[in-house]
Ligand SMILES: Nc1nc2c(ncn2[C@@H]2O[C@H](COP(=O)(O)OP(=O)(O)O)[C@@H](O)[C@H]2O)c(=O)[nH]1
């Protein structure tokens with residue numbers, strides 16, 4: 001009687017032990033399976049790297065895209081000099097459209113492109129009279145270089161180009177402009193250092209008109225933008241051009257160094273307050289700078305980028321292209 005009872009009890013204990021062991025094994029196997037990626041990640045449309053795109057993709061690599069990820073994305077955009085208003089707007093747009101599995105870096109490229117693609121990026125120059133382009137910006141931003149490249153481009157389109165050396169403040173300014181005039185086949189009007197910048201502009205307009213030139217590009221001084229006399233001087237040059245040419249400059253280009261970051265906003269505002277800026281030429285995009293500041297300038301001042309400087313050579317000037325810019329900014 002006792003033996004069968006013991007036997008049944010033993011079998012019951014054995015079955016119980018086997019069941020427990022199986023359960024524990026199954027659990028740990030499930031844990032291992034969960035911690036390993038079940039599928040290889042799809043190949044991204046944008047190459048991996050240390051750029052903004054790689055960081056954004058890293059952010060969204062986890063399972064969820066919650067408030068934390070979105071505010072981290074906003075933080076990344078701020079670090080890229082995109083500016084607070086624009087960063088908030090872009091994050092808001094992306095948040096609305098994002099679906100799990102989407103590539104956030106590709107979406108960001110599309111977003112930047114769509115923010116900028118409605119802009120009028122053409123230079124509006126007349127065909128039937130002298131067109132005047134006034135170029136402003138702080139020292140070293142790349143005004144003279146950009147003028148040289150632009151002169152070469154217009155020249156290659158068959159236009160007769162004149163340059164005015166209204167940066168009479170710096171000693172080497174007119175020699176540098178002269179080098180660019182020769183390189184680009186443009187005619188130069190300049191005077192000695194310290195001459196009145198307005199007088200140079202006036203002479204240059206008269207001379208260009210008399211010679212039947214198509215375009216006159218006016219170089220200006222760019223010493224520190226915080227000093228009011230420079231802005232007064234630029235306003236005067238603009239008035240003189242208006243008087244001599246019969247109308248305001250057809251284009252007033254603000255040259256902005258892409259590496260200046262948020263400082264670029266303060267600079268841009270000082271110039272747009274003083275003279276009517278019609279477009280930005282963003283220089284030094286061939287370096288490490290990605291030019292996120294353009295989005296901030298675009299948002300806060302409403303001025304479109306029309307030209308991109310991508311090097312020091314005569315050919316290194318490109319018309320602004322929203323898609324190319326967006327790709328450069330995000331995937332760098
Ligand atoms: N790498 C690079 N250098 C540039 C570019 N544009 C201008 N520079 C350089 O920036 C420096 C200042 O340019 P400059 O035209 O003299 O500036 P300005 O003082 O505004 O007339 C020069 O050494 C130029 O060669 C650009 O697009 N890329």
Ligand SMILES: [Mg+2]
Nearest residue numbers: 143144167173
């Ligand atoms: Mg210069």
